[in-house]
């Protein structure tokens with residue numbers, strides 16, 4: 001009886017420097033060296049930037065907020081997509097942002113000349129792109 005040869009998956013070894021540990025599932029790096037992977041490093045860097053921004057949204061004054069950061073960019077993006085929005089809606093739509101943070105960003109973005117702050121007839125703060 002002849003057996004079909006098993007399809008051979010050539011084992012892959014970690015490409016980080018002299019590591020050389022076998023990796024799982026054909027990945028180029030072992031778990032220890034995953035961050036050698038450019039994509040993983042990029043994802044990690046973006047997450048870090050978001051976390052830094054998210055922390056800033058809670059603690060920084062409008063003067064200190066980065067209006068070119070990840071959260072500010074996301075606010076501007078949702079405004080360009082949806083038009084005028086209330087602070088509450090922005091806080092709902094943008095990750096890591098509560099309404100107080102959204103209000104501080106609104107002030108920062110208005111000072112930067114990027115948005116116009118308004119009020120609804122009920123007095124809720126609104127934002128729209130300039």
Ligand SMILES: [Zn+2]
Pocket residue numbers: 014015016019020021029030031032033
């Ligand atoms: Zn490794």
